[in-house]
Amino acid sequence: MPLDPLSSTFAALADPTRRAILARLALGETSVMELAKPFDMSLPAISKHLKVLEHAGLISRGREAQWRPCRIAPSSFKQVDGWLGNFRRFWDESFNRLDGLLEEMKAEEAAKAPPHTTRKVRVKKEKQRGRTRG
Amino acid sequence: MPLDPLSSTFAALADPTRRAILARLALGETSVMELAKPFDMSLPAISKHLKVLEHAGLISRGREAQWRPCRIAPSSFKQVDGWLGNFRRFWDESFNRLDGLLEEMKAEEAAKAPPHTTRKVRVKKEKQRGRTRG
DNA sequence: CATTTACTTAGCTCATCGGTTAAATAACCT
């Protein structure tokens, strides 16, 4: 019984070899041989890893003569990011819209009031770092 | 030999029960009993899942009388998000620089109307993080 | 056609994982 897509994807990402393969592929499409080079591991092992990555939707594979070039496939990454988004507010303080609005209001206010509010402004800027929606 | 932190975290996320637990915890801190309720599963099983989540740095646990309240812990989420960031350009079109510049230009153009002094800053941040609200 | 190159499949081992039940621990409540 196959796992749900998100589970397969996370499972695929839970292996350092596979993450290293993805990191290499982020630099561009390449062959299995090329991908295998950095690892002290048999070729079949790499082949399995690629199968796992493919099944997880993290890579796709083409055919060029005897080579099977691999490349990053976006969709599963996107899904992981989407899932992670449900929790973003826990670490990205400025993610929350209310927070964002508040910060903005403070900024507006601080923009009028000069020097003694500097500290507050700096705090605000730090919180705002990473705020991407609004 | 324990896995590297990122591997443990991804491994922890690769289970639907554990992701459901996290989803519940996103609504707020709660007890093991409460967390176990939705699942057709023994309590020890849940206890194990929580141990995995804790070891993965995804939750932390307190002590209140006989309860061990669980809550989301931000750090590992953050790390996952950070790792994912290396690949964001593959699915988030507005992440890449050219696109970002384009967005900025558009924003500048559209800036005739709205009365925000902080506008420019916000656009810039958006470009940096590469995420815009669609 | 035979060989080389690039991979994949098959079959094995061993460790880990997700689940179980039964028993242990811990704190509260008569």
Added chain:
DNA sequence: AGGTTATTTAACCGATGAGCTAAGTAAATG
């Protein structure tokens, strides 16, 4: 103290996962 409630630990089991070697497939090349 004795019991109830909340949770963990122990011991086990079947399935899966990551690695191996050896053999199989597929396409270019001598």
